[in-house]
Amino acid sequence: MKAIVSAALFCLLVGAVCxxxxxxxxxxxxxxxxxxxxxxxxxxxxxxxxxESTLMHQHDRDYVYVMIGxxxxxxxxxxxxxxxxKLNDGDVKFTKAPLVHKVTNVGDTPFVNLTxxxxxxxxxxxxxxxxxxxxxxxxxxxxxxxxxxxxxxxITDSVSAVGYNLMIRTSATDRGPISGSVEVxxxxxxxxxxxxxxxxxxxxxxxxxxGEVTWMPANAKAQxxxxxxxxxxxxxxxxxx
Numbered sequence: 039m040k041a042i043v044s045a046a047l048f049c050l051l052v053g054a055v056c057x058x059x060x061x062x063x064x065x066x067x068x069x070x071x072x073x074x075x076x077x078x079x080x081x082x083x084x085x086x087x088x089x090e091s092t093l094m095h096q097h098d099r100d101y102v103y104v105m106i107g108x109x110x111x112x113x114x115x116x117x118x119x120x121x122x123x124k125l126n127d128g129d130v131k132f133t134k135a136p137l138v139h140k141v142t143n144v145g146d147t148p149f150v151n152l153t154x155x156x157x158x159x160x161x162x163x164x165x166x167x168x169x170x171x172x173x174x175x176x177x178x179x180x181x182x183x184x185x186x187x188x189x190x191x192x193i194t195d196s197v198s199a200v201g202y203n204l205m206i207r208t209s210a211t212d213r214g215p216i217s218g219s220v221e222v223x224x225x226x227x228x229x230x231x232x233x234x235x236x237x238x239x240x241x242x243x244x245x246x247x248x249g250e251v252t253w254m255p256a257n258a259k260a261q262x263x264x265x266x267x268x269x270x271x272x273x274x275x276x277x278x279x
Contacts, residue, residue: 059094061116061138067095070153074251078226078278080155081251086111086143094140097133099155104230104274105129106152106249110145125149128232130274150249152230154276225277227254229262232272236265246273 064070069092070082080099086092086109094116105125114120116138143149229237231246237254238244238261244252245265254260264271 059140061094061096064095064097064153067093070095073152074228074253076253078157079228079276080157081228082153082155083249084149084151084153086141086149088143088146088148090149091142092140094138097135097137097153097155099157100133100135101156102130102132102154102276104152104154104232106150106232107147109143109147109149111149112142112144113139114142115139125151128272128274152249152251154228154230156278224257224259226256227258227260227275227277228252229254229260230274230276232274234265235262235271235273237262 064082065072065080069086069090070084072080073083074081084092094114105127108124108126111123111125112120113123122144141149229235229246229252231248231250233248234245236243236245237252239254239258246252262271262273262275
């Protein structure tokens with residue numbers, strides 16, 4: 039009897055140990071800082087110092103995440119066992135909702151990523167994800183390491199009458215700002231800087247530091263290039279329709 043009472047008292051004092059942590063919506067998780075929202079997407083900037091953890095939180099929309107820098111994390115899904123992941127700078131993955139998980143930075147470098155929600159659902163497997171009994175045929179793309187390289191992956195919604203395409207493209211160049219520019223458009227697009235880049239739309243120029251984003255409306259005809267006279271430029275473009 040005393041043992042039962044002691045166990046009950048222990049659970050009252052440290053309830054988190056005895057009961058599963060309740061998930062909060064991703065928008066209410068303190069490490070997910072909203073940096074952009076429009077009719078196509080909602081973008082969160084996420085930072086965890088070594089040893090820090092998110093709350094258990096729920097993603098109700100499909101999303102793409104982009105790693106800014108490398109990190110080692112432990113991920114616990116609701117009701118699941120912890121798993122370790124080694125993430126590299128520039129990694130991109132499409133993740134199907136709903137997803138409830140908690141992330142802990144178990145490495146010695148900051149965990150930084152951009153979580154890019156898609157406001158219209160898709161049922162086609164892509165980027166290593168699988169759902170509705172469909173397995174993706176290949177990963178998003180090979181890492182972009184070469185001179186002026188560019189690859190892409192397309193997600194097509196075959197369910198909605200309106201439909202949409204989501205294109206994830208990684209680009210890199212070792213050339214300067216003029217000869218090394220790459221055009222973005224005509225679809226509305228999110229540009230994610232992995233290294234310092236300059237985005238030009240008409241006469242307007244915006245410099246982005248690693249992890250910063252800018253939105254390009256449809257038919258903006260933007261140019262993305264290195265922001266420095268020499269050195270590598272690397273960025274991700276997520277285009278919506």
